[in-house]
Each structure stands twice: as C-alpha cells, then as structure tokens.
Amino acid sequence: MITVKGKLQQAASTEHCAALLHLTEQGLVQLYAEQDNSLLMEVAADQYQMAEVLPGLPAELLFNTGAVFSPDDSNWRWPKGGRQNVTLKLETNKSLIVLSVIAVPILIWWLTAVGLPKAATAMVPFIPVAVEESIGKQSMQVFDRTLLSDSELSPQLQQSIRSQWQQAVEQLQLNSGYQYQLHFRSSKTLGANAFALPGGYLTITDELVRRLETKPDAILAVLLHEVGHVEHRHGMTLAAQATASTIVMSVLFSDLEGITEAVLGTGTSLVQSAFSRDMERQADYFSTKALVKLNKSPHAFVEAMLALTKGQPKEQLSPWLEYLSSHPDTKERIEKARQQAQP
Incomplete structure (x- = not known):
C-alpha cells in the first residue's frame, strides 16, 4: 500500500482539506481527513484517472465525481500512470528534445519555403x-x-x-x-x-x-x-x-x-x-x-x-x-x- 499526503478538493467547490490517500495494489483508493482520520471517500480503480503530468507540478488524481486530489510533493508520480508516464518520458527524453530542436526549425522552414507556396499557388x-x-x-x-x-x-x-x-x-x-x-x-x-x-x-x-x-x-x-x-x-x-x-x-x-x-x-x-x-x-x-x-x-x-x-x-x-x-x-x-x- 502507498500513502500520499495532499489536499482534496470536492467537486463544484473551491474548498479543500488536508488528506491522506492510501492506494492499494489492486488500485483501490481510500481518502482520510488528516485532521481526524475520518474516511472521506473510497473509490475503485475504474472510478478515477491520473491527470496529465507537467514538469514541476504534482500529478493530480481526478475522480469521476469531479473531486481532485493534489499531492503535496510537486515531484510525486503515481506508480501506474499509463498515458501520463508516456508523456513524462517524452518530455524528459534528451534524444527527443535534441531531435525536436533540430526538426521543428526545419519543419517551419519547409512550410514557409516549400509547402505553403505550393499550396497557395x-x-x-x-x-x-x-x-x-x-x-x-x-x-x-x-x-x-x-x-x-x-x-x-x-x-x-x-x-x-x-x-x-x-x-x-x-x-x-x-x-x-x-x-x-x-x-x-x-x-x-x-x-x-x-x-x-x-x-x-x-x-x-x-x-x-x-x-x-x-x-x-x-x-x-x-x-x-x-x-x-x-x-x-x-x-x-x-x-x-x-x-x-x-x-x-x-x-x-x-x-x-x-x-x-x-x-x-x-x-x-x-x-x-x-x-x-x-x-x-x-x-x-x-x-x-x-x-x-x-x-x-x-x-x-x-x-x-x-x-x-x-x-x-x-x-x-x-x-x-x-x-x-x-x-x-x-x-x-x-x-x-x-x-x-x-x-
């Protein structure tokens, strides 16, 4: 089981509270209020998803009800990120970064010098x-x-x-x-x-x-x-x-x-x-x-x-x-x- 400290924001509300999240190996999520350890919600694996991972920001957990859990650790990454882990790999892959630095200017040049003139003509x-x-x-x-x-x-x-x-x-x-x-x-x-x-x-x-x-x-x-x-x-x-x-x-x-x-x-x-x-x-x-x-x-x-x-x-x-x-x-x-x- 994994325990993560963070904040829970309820659906359609700006209010949030400090919470402890317990994630089981089966993907079950249990959220407890940090103040009194009362159970706030219990959610099955198919009732939530990981948000897009952005460097420097915590990996949020999005519940189908509209509630959002945000870890206190901005570098936290969920063990099963699926699509989010792929995004992170693309953003941190040095080879892809170097390739994009080379490819993007070439693409822009090709569009302005070859592709667009031909299309416009x-x-x-x-x-x-x-x-x-x-x-x-x-x-x-x-x-x-x-x-x-x-x-x-x-x-x-x-x-x-x-x-x-x-x-x-x-x-x-x-x-x-x-x-x-x-x-x-x-x-x-x-x-x-x-x-x-x-x-x-x-x-x-x-x-x-x-x-x-x-x-x-x-x-x-x-x-x-x-x-x-x-x-x-x-x-x-x-x-x-x-x-x-x-x-x-x-x-x-x-x-x-x-x-x-x-x-x-x-x-x-x-x-x-x-x-x-x-x-x-x-x-x-x-x-x-x-x-x-x-x-x-x-x-x-x-x-x-x-x-x-x-x-x-x-x-x-x-x-x-x-x-x-x-x-x-x-x-x-x-x-x-x-x-x-x-x-």
Whole structure:
C-alpha cells in the first residue's frame, strides 16, 4: 500500500482539506481527513484517472465525481500512470528534445519555403477575378499614398500611349476576364519603372516614359511584360503565399490577431513583394510572344531593358521593388529577346 499526503478538493467547490490517500495494489483508493482520520471517500480503480503530468507540478488524481486530489510533493508520480508516464518520458527524453530542436526549425522552414507556396499557388486558380480586382484596387491606393504622385506627362502623350496600348490589348484578344487599367504616375522613389497589380492594374512612371518617349514599341513591350504578370496571376500568387505564411506563423506563435491582419493586409503586402526569377521569365516570354503576334519586333523589349537599366547600378535600385535583384540576369533577358527577334 502507498500513502500520499495532499489536499482534496470536492467537486463544484473551491474548498479543500488536508488528506491522506492510501492506494492499494489492486488500485483501490481510500481518502482520510488528516485532521481526524475520518474516511472521506473510497473509490475503485475504474472510478478515477491520473491527470496529465507537467514538469514541476504534482500529478493530480481526478475522480469521476469531479473531486481532485493534489499531492503535496510537486515531484510525486503515481506508480501506474499509463498515458501520463508516456508523456513524462517524452518530455524528459534528451534524444527527443535534441531531435525536436533540430526538426521543428526545419519543419517551419519547409512550410514557409516549400509547402505553403505550393499550396497557395494551387489555390490561386480558384480565386475569383473580382477578389483580385479588389486587392489590386487596395494596393493601388497604398501606392498612391506612399510612393506615387500625379503624372506630369502631357495629356497628348498619355493618350497616345494609351491608344496604342488599348489597340494592342484588343488585338491580343485576352480571355482572362481582366478589365485592364493603365495608370500614369510620377515617382522619385521608384524612378524609371513599371509594375502590375492583381486584377489588371498597370502603372508606368513618367521617368520610364521619358526614357522611351521616342520608342513607343518599347513602352508597349514594358506594358506587355506587366500584362504577363497579371495573366499568369503572379501578384495573386505572391499575396496568397504571404497570407498563408503569416497565418501559419501566427498560429505557431499564438498570435491569433496576426491572422486578421494578414487577411486585411493582403493587398498592401504586395507593395513590398518582388516577383521571382521564374515569374519574370514568364512575363518576358509573354511580352516577346505578344509583340510577334502584333507584328512587332521583340527587339523593342531589348530597347526597353537597356533603357530601364541605363545608369542604375544594382545597388542603387529601389528597395521597394528590388527590380534587378529579383529579376533574371539582364544580359540573359536581352539575349533571349534578341534570339526571338532574329528571322
């Protein structure tokens, strides 16, 4: 027989009393009041269970009636813990602890770098165009408040570029369902640049237009490159990946408020996202193939690349879009376009 000193708390009560517990080999439990040694309760083996064992806390005995016996010795462990003994072994097994220290970071890395991106990419085709348009509109508003200002290009020049652009879109007969919008903006931060947002929001800066003002086909090549991002849903893919990663990290670190912030901030997260090299190659290929379909030379894309990189060493480019650092090697892109331009 085993005798354990502790406290007994009756069911549905905050009151407790000092008690002595006697545990027989058959599992019978007898509880006596420590003060007068009167019998408080006698319970068969199938009428109680051991609570989960936590390091530094006493192993409580839970009775079916709702009463709880808590040993005074915080290190006390019942001889027949069953599930509780397994838990304790897992918590104190040094090999498992070392393994978890190694495995958990690897698992988190795999989720954020491989698992979640693939899962998010697989879900993108099921996202309605209307949702993309809403995200694109929100993102455009963020850009206008932070990085962009009104265009200083003449209305005539804007209309000329827009007319050529609209004619090209009609000729390409895109069936994706996007209602493309072309915006002209000025930006000292972004410099000579262009970008696409989900839902068909395209923006080209005054600085880039001025570099290509005498080469309208080069401007068209840049815009077609951005259309390629939209048609391949690259922006939406980035937003889905960022949201999924944020949600998982919020759950792992018990920051449930981060889930709401992730969902509400999906559009604004695109402001700080950069397309991957594979995405850029897809957009490049879309642009050059579209130029051929429009009976224009892919060399226009070469001219756009040369103008875009002129006087802008990699280390001086905008940290917002990380244009060259996220894009494939510029020489590689130009060479591929020149190969397509050859008869």
